[in-house]
Amino acid sequence: MKDQRAKEFARCAVALALALRETSGIGDTLEADVARGGNPFAPPPVARAEDPFAPSLAGSEGIFDQALTNGLAAIVAHEWPGEEKDKKGRVLYARQLLCVIEKHVTPGADGDLVIPDPRGDRPPPQSPADSNFHWRQLPALDTRIDARVLVDGLDVSQSARHARGTGGLERQHIDALLALDDHKSLRTMSEQHADRAWENAREEDRHSATRAAAFLELIGDDEAARRAEGVDNPNEYHPKHNPNGHDLDTCPICGYRTFCVQGLDIRGRVGFGQCLICTYIRSPDTADDEGYGEHLAWLDGKD
Numbered sequence: 658m659k660d661q662r663a664k665e666f667a668r669c670a671v672a673l674a675l676a677l678r679e680t681s682g683i684g685d686t687l688e689a690d691v692a693r694g695g696n697p698f699a700p701p702p703v704a705r706a707e708d709p710f711a712p713s714l715a716g717s718e719g720i721f722d723q724a725l726t727n728g729l730a731a732i733v734a735h736e737w738p739g740e741e742k743d744k745k746g747r748v749l750y751a752r753q754l755l756c757v758i759e760k761h762v763t764p765g766a767d768g769d770l771v772i773p774d775p776r777g778d779r780p781p782p783q784s785p786a787d788s789n790f791h792w793r794q795l796p797a798l799d800t801r802i803d804a805r806v807l808v809d810g811l812d813v814s815q816s817a818r819h820a821r822g823t824g825g826l827e828r829q830h831i832d833a834l835l836a837l838d839d840h841k842s843l844r845t846m847s848e849q850h851a852d853r854a855w856e857n858a859r860e861e862d863r864h865s866a867t868r869a870a871a872f873l874e875l876i877g878d879d880e881a882a883r884r885a886e887g888v889d890n891p892n893e894y895h896p897k898h899n900p901n902g903h904d905l906d907t908c909p910i911c912g913y914r915t916f917c918v919q920g921l922d923i924r925g926r927v928g929f930g931q932c933l934i935c936t937y938i939r940s941p942d943t944a945d946d947e948g949y950g951e952h953l954a955w956l957d958g959k960d
């Protein structure tokens with residue numbers, strides 16, 4: 658059961674991510690969206706005409722603060738129950754919540770606060786001899802909190818809210834906010850159609866792999882093995898009834914031969930589709946990317 662705070666975090670974070678994405682090609686700030694009139698948080702036109710910046714940004718800046726406070730409160734409540742509130746039982750402000758996390762977590766080399774995956778490092782699956790796949794490390798479910806960028810986001814949003822400048826959230830602020838969604842207490846963005854919010858195939862793939870790893874953790878190794886035993890291939894090749902079908906392939910995330918291939922990349926090397934056990938999705942774009950990588954490796958090997 659997801660906490661109400663997690664839902665609030667996801668609702669706000671997705672709205673921001675979508676607003677930011679719509680500005681692509683125009684600029685990195687949300688003002689660009691205001692200028693275009695496409696800002697979902699835009700105020701009535703009168704206010705915009707009077708002051709093109711501060712009041713019109715107030716909505717989205719407020720949403721950033723709200724998303725961050727809810728996300729951090731859910732994380733702190735999960736990791737150190739009770740510390741998300743003050744003595745009177747009120748939820749702390751985002752800055753105070755970051756201080757609580759800083760108190761418990763040592764920053765990594767890059768300055769990020771890292772809450773490690775409770776299951777620790779997991780080895781990549783064993784590579785069967787008959788697979789074309791490049792094995793990869795299972796994505797860690799570590800949560801990376803870039804406190805510096807998040808505090809900066811709060812600073813710019815507060816100056817915008819108090820009309821002290823043009824302010825404006827940038828992509829880095831939203832990215833740091835979205836990164837919180839990897840924490841066990843959140844992971845709600847997919848329920849909020851977050852797939853539309855991911856910028857490119859690689860980011861989408863990373864997210865799909867993280868979701869799949871989280872799903873595997875949820876059902877557990879025994880249940881995954883049991884399900885893998887009885888899997889049927891809904892896209893089984895048949896010369897007459899399903900000439901475009903494919904054999905199941907090995908899933909790069911869970912390691913079972915349960916990846917249902919819907920088609921191949923343009924070089925015919927890597928299949929796209931979905932794993933029937935861990936739900937990992939490899940999109941056609943990702944398959945093209947990986948197929949190209951394999952093609953280059955193959956050319957290298959020929960020399």
Ligand SMILES: [Zn+2]
Pocket residue numbers: 869908909910911912913915932933934935936937
């Ligand atoms: Zn899988």
